[in-house]
Amino acid sequence: MTLPPKAGVGFKPQHFQAIQAMAPSLGFFEVHAENYMGAGGAPHAQLTALRQDYALSLHGVGLSIGGSDALNPDHLARLGVLCDRYEPESFSEHLAWSSHGGEFLNDLLPLPYTDETLAIVCAHISQVQDVLGRRMLLENPSTYVLLEQSTFSETQFLTEIVRRTGCGLLLDVNNVFVCATNHRTDAHSYLADFPFAAVGELHLGGHSEETLPSGPLLIDAHGAPVASPVWALYADVLARTGPMATLIEWDNDVPDWPVLQAEADRAQSEIDNPAEVRLARAS
Numbered sequence: 001m002t003l004p005p006k007a008g009v010g011f012k013p014q015h016f017q018a019i020q021a022m023a024p025s026l027g028f029f030e031v032h033a034e035n036y037m038g039a040g041g042a043p044h045a046q047l048t049a050l051r052q053d054y055a056l057s058l059h060g061v062g063l064s065i066g067g068s069d070a071l072n073p074d075h076l077a078r079l080g081v082l083c084d085r086y087e088p089e090s091f092s093e094h095l096a097w098s099s100h101g102g103e104f105l106n107d108l109l110p111l112p113y114t115d116e117t118l119a120i121v122c123a124h125i126s127q128v129q130d131v132l133g134r135r136m137l138l139e140n141p142s143t144y145v146l147l148e149q150s151t152f153s154e155t156q157f158l159t160e161i162v163r164r165t166g167c168g169l170l171l172d173v174n175n176v177f178v179c180a181t182n183h184r185t186d187a188h189s190y191l192a193d194f195p196f197a198a199v200g201e202l203h204l205g206g207h208s209e210e211t212l213p214s215g216p217l218l219i220d221a222h223g224a225p226v227a228s229p230v231w232a233l234y235a236d237v238l239a240r241t242g243p244m245a246t247l248i249e250w251d252n253d254v255p256d257w258p259v260l261q262a263e264a265d266r267a268q269s270e271i272d273n274p275a276e277v278r279l280a281r282a283s
Contacts, residue, residue: 001089001134003028003055003201003245007267009260010059010249016046018257026264028055028089030247034062037078047086057090057201057247058082062104065124065138066111067097076131083132090201090245092137092170093128095121095158110141112149113157118164125165137200139170142178142220154179155193162198169195172203173234174226174249178218187233196240204234204267205249223252226263235270243271 006027011019029050036043050056060079063071083091096108111117128136138161140154152160158169171194180187206224210217226234226248238244248263 001087003057003089005243005245005271007264007271008055008057008245008247009264010247010251011047011050012250012254013043013046014254015257015260016049019050022257022261023053024261024264026054027245028057028247030057030059033058033060033079033082033091036082051086056086056088057092057245058086058088060091060093061108062098063093063124063128064097064099065093065128066095066109066117066121067099067124068120069100069102071124071127072099076128079128080131083134090137091132091134092139092201094139095141095161108141110143110145110147112147113152113154114149115151118152118157118160122161122164125161125167129165129167135166135168137168137170139172139203140175142172142175144182144217144219146183153193155190155195159195162195167198168200169198170201170203171196171199171237172205173237174203174205174207174230175220177227177230177233178207178220181216181218184215188236191233191237191240199241199244202234202237202241202244202246203249204230204246204263205251221252222249225259226266231266231270234267238270246271 004027008026008028008030011029011031031047036047062075094108097111098105098108125136161167176187176190180190204226205222206226208219208221246267248260248267250260
């Protein structure tokens with residue numbers, strides 16, 4: 001099962017009535033898996049209704065794939081129940097860690113790219129795929145520091161994970177831009193080394209900016225429209241991937257439905273007419 005190569009959005013309950021009334025032409029909806037691990041109630045009633053008409057992507061934020069601790073078996077079991085219930089076209093998680101010593105830290109934290117962490121990440125991904133009986137996608141992170149212990153570049157690390165586990169990748173284009181800006185590197189050079197053959201989904205989102213003495217610091221805040229340079233980078237990605245399932249992420253300061261729909265419509269225009277969109281932007 002794969003997501004259709006169309007634009008989708010992250011579902012927010014406050015948009016449910018508008019979605020039901022308008023029946024938008026979207027490729028899929030994405031939800032955070034941890035928000036649906038209860039047994040019932042309004043969240044499941046809404047998601048069940050959406051699932052009848054749309055493809056579904058489950059996006060995990062709590063497995064701590066990169067953590068040194070063992071994966072939480074109860075959390076993984078609940079995730080398996082959720083996948084069995086909704087049979088999503090995609091399940092994805094983050095290249096990050098978020099728990100330690102049984103404590104959940106409510107953040108997606110960076111990890112050093114070393115042989116030791118590579119072995120941990122690959123073992124955890126293989127465990128997830130075995131339990132779920134499906135190929136998962138792993139998302140490239142947004143980071144704000146570089147760890148001196150790293151012996152792999154991020155693209156080398158991701159390529160080796162794919163080779164060892166057979167997992168796919170979720171390429172977050174905003175994260176690429178955020179990291180390149182924060183670390184004073186080149187986003188296009190990063191993409192030149194990215195293992196595009198493994199990509200099963202793209203993410204677009206907004207970021208915020210702070211100014212430090214050393215220069216700009218971008219925060220992957222998911223609370224604003226997609227920035228112009230990220231749209232430009234997205235067009236370059238589509239030139240490499242062809243039409244690809246693309247999510248508009250907007251998790252904070254969530255706007256009214258028409259604003260989110262407009263962002264998805266723009267992504268769909270890029271997917272359908274990449275040459276025309278590039279030409280219009282250049283002129």
